[in-house]
Amino acid sequence: MRHVPTHGFSMRALTEGAKESGYLEVSVQLLPRGVFDLINYHLVTQRLALKDRVQFPKDSKLGAGEKVRTLTLERLRANQDIIHQWQGALGQMSLLGNIPASLKELHILSDEIWYLSGDTSVDTSWYTKRASLAALYASSELFMTADASKDFAATAEFVDRRLEDFQKVGKTVGGLGQFVGFWAGNTIHLARSWGMRV
Numbered sequence: 178m179r180h181v182p183t184h185g186f187s188m189r190a191l192t193e194g195a196k197e198s199g200y201l202e203v204s205v206q207l208l209p210r211g212v213f214d215l216i217n218y219h220l221v222t223q224r225l226a227l228k229d230r231v232q233f234p235k236d237s238k239l240g241a242g243e244k245v246r247t248l249t250l251e252r253l254r255a256n257q258d259i260i261h262q263w264q265g266a267l268g269q270m271s272l273l274g275n276i277p278a279s280l281k282e283l284h285i286l287s288d289e290i291w292y293l294s295g296d297t298s299v300d301t302s303w304y305t306k307r308a309s310l311a312a313l314y315a316s317s318e319l320f321m322t323a324d325a326s327k328d329f330a331a332t333a334e335f336v337d338r339r340l341e342d343f344q345k346v347g348k349t350v351g352g353l354g355q356f357v358g359f360w361a362g363n364t365i366h367l368a369r370s371w372g373m374r375v
Contacts, residue, residue, distance in 0.1 A: 181215070181219075181259050181262055182258055182259055182261075182262065185262040185265050185266075186212050186215050186216050186219075186259075186262060186265055186266045186269060188211065188212060190215065210274075210275070210278075212269055213269050213270070213272075213275045213278070216266045216269055216270060217278060217282065219259070219266075220282045220286070221282065223252060223255040223256075224252070224282070224285065224286050224289055226255070227248060227251060227252055227255075227289060227290070227293065228289075228293055230251055230255075231247060231248055231251045231293065233293075233295075241291075241294045241295060241296055242340065242344070244293070244294035244295065245290055245291065245294045245310065245340070246336065246337070246340055248290045248293055248294060249290060249310070249313070249314060249317065249336055250332075250333055250336060252286065252290070252314070253314075253317060253318065253321055253329070253332060253336070254329070256318065256321065257329065260321055260322060260324075263318070263321075263322050264322050267318075267319065267322070283311045283314065283315060284307065284311055286311070286314065287306075287307045287308075287310040287311040287314060288307055290310060290314075291306055291307060291310065309343050313336070313339045313340065313343065316335075316339065317332060317335055317336050317339065320332055320335045
């Protein structure tokens with residue numbers, strides 16, 4: 178990852194990293210997905226580090242929404258050193274062969290954020306919360322690639338606006354979340370019955 182700020186998520190960054198670690202340049206051919214494996218490594222390691230970077234005291238008065246905000250912003254901040262290279266990474270993630278793994282990691286991240294915020298829901302809102310947060314995170318990450326404000330203040334404002342939007346929709350629509358959750362659950366069960374790993 179040391180070479181990503183300079184060379185982006187590229188074969189050159191992989192090759193330089195391999196050489197620096199004492200491996201032959203050709204060893205990068207062992208990575209079946211090439212550059213995407215480097216991107217996925219970044220996604221997974223930053224998600225796993227989130228629980229160590231943000232810890233809420235047991236007697237914390239913060240609500241789940243504020244915890245989700247804090248965790249989301251902290252995960253976004255983990256991209257700040259490579260954000261100028263992130264559009265290239267997003268391009269790689271949008272390639273047809275990489276979309277399933279990219280969406281899976283996005284889902285795992287949204288699940289992790291809700292889990293770390295203390296969410297214990299087991300009803301249909303489990304699906305809608307995670308789908309909403311995944312959409313919020315993906316759009317915030319894209320916004321951040323063009324954010325030139327100091328300390329990414331505009332990105333934090335963007336996240337706040339999206340969170341407010343989700344809260345408003347949740348209050349005014351009422352049963353929509355349960356309806357969407359019901360059909361999301363049915364879709365997942367159907368996919369599993371077809372042998373898909375969901």
